[in-house]
Amino acid sequence: MPHRDLLETMLERQEVLADFADLALQSEDLDEVLQEACRLVAKAMGTERAKVLEMEAGDESLLVRAGVGWAAGVVGHVRLPMDKHSSETFAINAGEPVITRDIAQEERFDVPRFMKDAGIVALVNVPIFLPRQRAYGLLQVDDTRPRDFDQHDSAFLRTYAGILGPIVDRLLKLRQLRSTEERFRLTVEAATDYAIFVTDAEDRITDWLPGAAAVFGWSAEEALGQSAAMLFTPEDRAAGVPERELETALREGSAPDVRWHLCKDGSRVFIEGTRRSLSKIAGNGFLKIGQDVTARRLTEERLSAGEERLRLLSELVPALLWQTDGSGDGMTFNARAQEYLGWSAEQQMQAGDWLDAVHPEDREAAERVFAEAFRSGRPLEHQHRLRGSDGQYRWFLVRQIPWHDDQGQLSQWFGAAIDINELRQFQMRQDVLVAELQHRTRNLIGVVRSIANQTMAHTGPSEAFREALDHRLEALSRVQGLLSRAEQEPITLRRILTLELDALGAEGKRVVLEGPSVRIRPSRVQTLALALHELATNARKYGALSQTGRQLSVTWTVRDSPTGRWLHIAWCEEGVTGAPTDQPSAPPEGGYGRVLIERALPYALGAEVTYALDPGGLRCTIELPLDPPDSLRSI
Known part of the structure; x- marks a missing residue:
């Protein structure tokens, strides 16, 4: 997936996470939360089915606790045994996702019957753990089409399950304890991810949730009582960032916290979050909520660095480069093109504007070629002259190719003009x-x-x-x-025949030429033309062209074979009786023309030749490869 599409997908999924967190924190009904979790994850993954499986007492079976897209009688009723042949059991025990791209080829695990009946083809599941790695169950996404689930999909589901675990834990506890302190309620309601902690008015940590421990590495025992400034990088502490953030939160009620943070092991994570000031009832402290978006941040930095490298590379390439949208509008050029054409970097050309730089004699053809490419969506290659900033025209080889998005829609064109x-x-x-x-x-x-x-x-x-x-x-x-x-004029078999027969003054009605247009390679023309000349000369002296009422017929076809295309030529002179008796007899092995036809053609062109004169007339057939192997020699 291209970086830009990947980033958009990640942002969309972050919105799904935020929507789910908001809903989950507003509801105390576990069934409602799990059902909405299934709906949102199916939406985010682009599937029609998702489900949450809950481990039942004794850890011997899994109940389909919630789900979307399933037939009646599945959700709340179907139970799966937790045995060694179950992908669900494996995912929970191993603590890692299981991906099946096509169950028809799945040999590791058994697929439950109700899933096969529903037409499920592909699936990915991730375990749901409660705090302290207590297994709760499984989040699974199912698709009725073969699906190439990748690492980004599994990473998103693991994050989703990571959020779901603490939420499920909270709701399970709320079944037994319906009332809670406002601080806990505010903490949960404001959460957008699970890296959450609370500080007092002096910014000392008073509550350290498991998510914060998972992100930063310090346990609750290690973090409690410490200054929250320990999470800031040394350069931010030296610049007074923790103090300014605290002042902003006191003055405005909240302050953004979007920067690199320090972990216990010295590594850094990029946190996207906020610091919120709590009311007196909640303890006059601060609530900090942070989401670990390190992977996304690194992706953005790599994308930015990649774009810069691509820009530098485009400047090194000795070509004029451009890109447009799918319709050909909004053309932007690299610096080399701008320099050659004399256009400014701020100038954005629309469809047709670039034609002003094309030589007047080439403009109509160039416009036609580009219009056809934009209409058909096919690549183009064309040569025309472009005017430089000095007013001089130079020849360029112009190529342009389309780019399609994941939905198959033509969204951009990329082009290059090479001098x-x-x-x-x-x-x-x-x-x-x-x-x-x-x-x-x-x-x-x-x-x-x-x-x-x-x-x-x-x-x-x-x-x-x-x-x-x-x-x-x-x-x-x-x-x-x-x-x-x-x-300028491709050499065809018909052209060679016409040239030879016209030179002999052959009358049109006595000559029949029939066959498709077949181009002959220049390297093969001379030998073939001399052979046809000998046949035509013989026909004029002794054959059909010399005898009243006779006719010369030359037909040809092209056939395909495992070794390539072959040209079949049939030269027929009907009713010809042979040379007059007063002509000198040819040597036993034949004259020059016969030798050329029967020996030179096979030797030079790899042809197969037959030559026969009988009471019915003269018939000569020539079969030669149109795609000759390199081993064939020419004379």
């Missing part, structure tokens, strides 16, 4: 460099074509060689063109 101006400039220079390399690569292909032509002129003409080489170099050039635009 990527140098990175963007580097990427722009890199794009220029890549474009230049692609241009030079295509020029180099032209040089290779020229050299090949000159070589062929000296070694003898071979028109078939020149034509084949030209076509393959042109295919390479087209591939390089695709790769040069890969950042």
Whole structure:
């Protein structure tokens, strides 16, 4: 639980304790007090059921003395045996809480039948002790849902039971003794916790209750007759705090007592309480009531220190940081953001105000992205330029994430803008460099074509060689063109096919392309494109694109497998009878195109290839992984 929520919960529970104490001190009916104790603790813990179990004479059974949320016939009637299989007995004997988060998985203790019938799933109980550690019974909270009761829950219940014990002890005694001195009545009625003692007019301790002994460590025998100033720290005594507190209580009737106090063993506890002046009837002394809130105080100090560390850390991070409420209003920024944007620390920006700092060309897109994030509650990531206090714009990578409270409600947004101006400039220079390399690569292909032509002129003409080489170099050039635009235009299988078939002048009606949009990795484009070029060239020379009435069909699908996604390509030329008889026969192992398709594709891309020419036509299938393992090589 976040520190802020934890603190709020603790404060709410303190209010419950105070409400219970006020009610308990106004009532002399034990049943009424126990019933209200169950109601308040169920409210504080967010459950529908709670109960108090009272040990009966002989310590052999526990009576459900009070409770809320139970069916008729349970409270005041159900008794539980105190045996070794009982979590209630264990808690009382061990003097510590028992937590069961899911009784279906509980193997330590037996769960009573009436609780199972009521649908109880989770529970936490704490023993109730009377002064001098006399066991009275048990306070138990039950829930019909699995519940992750934690140390804060058990600590609260132990405090609650610690208050309940002395109150139960008082009410039990009041059954036998109905009248009491006003001093005792005032002490009990004013109590908000159990660290209570009384002093005389000279501030000497006259009554030292068990709660005070538990908090400060001195027994009643040790404390009686001593000055209450012994509880103040040395620095407070040196500063005259005890005397000023006494004077304020005499003058105004009460004085706050909220500070660190000293214990018998030298340790310190933080007490939140008051000193009240008593009437003459009560002895002309003072009543001091203090609540040990050391744990809460330390939590507050840790929270404050944590917030300071977080503030310092945010100043060390080289980023502009901000937070807003759930709707995007009330934006607050760290010092670095204020310095860069030129805003003052007192300035609180509302939704839309920050857009003034966004570059005009980026403003519409930035506004749209943020509006969609606030509407959908999803994180965002965007790049845009922000104007600094010097009037210059720089590129920033902007990220913003939502934060939800315990009820799942979006209550805040946290954002960061990281300066990527140098990175963007580097990427722009890199794009220029890549474009230049692609241009030079295509020029180099032209040089290779020229050299090949000159070589062929000296070694003898071979028109078939020149034509084949030209076509393959042109295919390479087209591939390089695709790769040069890969950042702006993702390379898809349809784009590669269209490029190759258009280059051969294939007519639209004779070619059918069908399949989903599939992106091809740039590292795999060249080999796949050359293979498709060979198939397309063969179709133009000897296949479906060269014979009247024939049709070329290229279809592809994507399937998932345990090893990743696979692309299935089916190249079909219907009714093709093969190469004309006057064409030179290919070598037994096949020509360059066949070798490229049947050998290079499996080697370079991990593909599975079939190639068949029969009376029905030509059919070539290529299956290759879209998510190749690192071991695959490229050529």
